[in-house]
Amino acid sequence: MKIVFAGTSEFSAFHLNLLIDSQHEIPLVISQPDRRSGRGKEIKVTKVKTIALKNNLSILQPEYIKNNESIISRLKKEGPDIILVVAYGLIIPKEILNIPKLGCINVHASLLPRWRGAAPIERCILEGDKKSGISFMKMETGLDTGPILKKVSCSLEELETFGTLENKLKEISKIELISCLEDFSIGKLIEEKQNPLEVTYAEKIVTKENEIDWINKDSRYIDRKIRALSPKYGAYTFFKKTRVKIIEALVDKNSAFIEPGVLLIKNHNELHVGCKKNSSVKILTLQPAGKKTMPASEFIKGNEKKILEVKKFSNSGIEN
Numbered sequence: 001m002k003i004v005f006a007g008t009s010e011f012s013a014f015h016l017n018l019l020i021d022s023q024h025e026i027p028l029v030i031s032q033p034d035r036r037s038g039r040g041k042e043i044k045v046t047k048v049k050t051i052a053l054k055n056n057l058s059i060l061q062p063e064y065i066k067n068n069e070s071i072i073s074r075l076k077k078e079g080p081d082i083i084l085v086v087a088y089g090l091i092i093p094k095e096i097l098n099i100p101k102l103g104c105i106n107v108h109a110s111l112l113p114r115w116r117g118a119a120p121i122e123r124c125i126l127e128g129d130k131k132s133g134i135s136f137m138k139m140e141t142g143l144d145t146g147p148i149l150k151k152v153s154c155s156l157e158e159l160e161t162f163g164t165l166e167n168k169l170k171e172i173s174k175i176e177l178i179s180c181l182e183d184f185s186i187g188k189l190i191e192e193k194q195n196p197l198e199v200t201y202a203e204k205i206v207t208k209e210n211e212i213d214w215i216n217k218d219s220r221y222i223d224r225k226i227r228a229l230s231p232k233y234g235a236y237t238f239f240k241k242t243r244v245k246i247i248e249a250l251v252d253k254n255s256a257f258i259e260p261g262v263l264l265i266k267n268h269n270e271l272h273v274g275c276k277k278n279s280s281v282k283i284l285t286l287q288p289a290g291k292k293t294m295p296a297s298e299f300i301k302g303n304e305k306k307i308l309e310v311k312k313f314s315n316s317g318i319e320n
Contacts, residue, residue, distance in 0.1 A: 001081040001185055004100070005048075006030040006088040013047035014170050015086040015107055015177065020055055022178045027078040029059040030071070032089050066093040075099045082181060085139065089118075094141050102185055104139040107177065109169050111135060111151055113194040115202040116144035121165055123202040124156070125228035128220075131155050132165060134172045136180045138191060147191035150180050161227045205233060212237045212246065213315055214261035219251045219279035234287070237261075237313040240306070244313070247293055248284035249273075256280040261312040265304065269297035273313055 002025045005016050012031075019026060031048040052059040065071050072095055075083075083104040085092060097104050110120035112135040124132045133153035140146040152172045156165065183189050210233050212222055222235075226249050229235045234245035258264050258274035266272060271283040287293040300307065 001025070001181070002027055002079065003181070004028045004030065004075065004078060004080040004083045005086075006083060006092070007048045007086040008032040008046050008089050009087045010047040011109065011166060011170070012086040012088065013051045015084070015173055016048055016051050018174060018177050019084065020051070020057075024178075024181075026057055027080065028074065029057050030065075030088070031059060031061050033061045033063055065090055065096060067095075072096065072099070081185065084181070091141075091143065092139055097139055097141065105149070105181065105184065106135075106137045106139050106144070106146070107173060108135045108137055108144055109166070110202065111153055112137060112144060112148055113196070113199040115200055117202040118204040120202040121162055121169070122205050122228045122232075123200075125160055125162065125165065126224050128224055129156060132169065134169055134176065136176070136184075138184075145194065147193050149184055149189040149191060150176070152176055159227065161230045162232050163230060205229070210235055211315065212313070214273060214275055214313060215315060216276055218277045219255070219275040219281045222275055222281055223249055223251045238316060239288070239303075239313055240310050243289045245287040245293075246283060247286055249281045250284060252280040252282055259312075261314060263307050263310075263312055265300055265307060269300060271296040271300055271307075 003019060005019055005026055007016060008031050016029065029048060029052040031046045034043050034045045036042060037044050049059055049061065060071065060074065062068055062071050075096060076099055080100045081102050083100045085104060086107045092104055108120065110124060111133045115123050131153050133151055135148055136150045137144065137146045137148055154168045154172060210229055212225065212235050226235045226246050230247055234247065236243050236245045238244065252272060255278055256264050256272045256274065257278050258280055260274045260276055262274045264272040272280050273283060274280050283296045285293055285295055286299055
């Protein structure tokens with residue numbers, strides 16, 4: 001088959017590699033434009049573009065695709081059987097959905113209709129779901145509203161992080177993607193409408209949301225937040241005016257009974273933080289701004305006097 005690929009993220013790039021390793025033709029790859037990011041505001045090439053260039057594939061990076069006659073004309077010229085979309089980041093308009101002979105297929109990182117939208121992996125962990133999976137969906141104009149072609153589930157472990165769950169979902173696609181596309185092409189898959197009563201939305205993660213709220217959230221929620229944002233974003237807090245990412249933590253089964261945000265050193269090498277409802281977490285690894293990731297014991301060793309003076313992590317740099 002001739003399959004046009006549309007995607008932007010590292011998760012997308014993984015799927016593009018799966019397609020490259022198959023016997024199918026990829027006449028065109030579409031990705032979002034390269035953008036400036038990070039402290040230095042350097043231009044970051046999308047992961048999909050990197051893979052496309054490495055494999056000598058034609059790539060386009062339009063700022064927009066709705067009413068984009070240049071993109072529409074190019075897609076019609078290529079005459080794809082399928083457009084495969086994986087975490088592209090833009091809604092595919094009707095005029096493009098109608099171009100491929102068989103339709104547009106989306107690979108979505110949740111068990112639809114749960115967690116439609118931009119951040120399904122993060123929201124799944126944050127809300128304490130027990131399972132996740134991959135949904136192969138035939139696309140419509142709405143946001144992840146199309147009929148399901150196939151769903152494959154996986155369970156979440158107690159300490160599941162964004163990174164570990166994303167790897168599980170990649171493994172599902174590694175097994176299922178190509179066979180799913182081929183089964184779809186011969187009419188072997190039955191389309192199943194999504195149940196509107198089961199719809200939830202996975203809103204995009206915004207930077208402010210990455211901050212840990214020690215005062216208003218209990219230890220179980222804070223633990224889930226740390227895991228949901230690790231390692232892609234990093235949940236953060238402030239130690240005096242220094243931003244600190246909390247990379248790994250555990251819920252204290254026997255709470256330390258300390259005030260929210262207050263730090264407690266135990267056994268000279270354990271760092272505990274108070275949360276809402278007389279709960280607490282034990283910090284395992286963290287990363288102060290401008291420094292490498294370190295175990296809590298190393299952070300204590302270099303900051304014990306300051307910890308005893310400052311006494312707490314704050315919800316903002318101003319609070320301390």
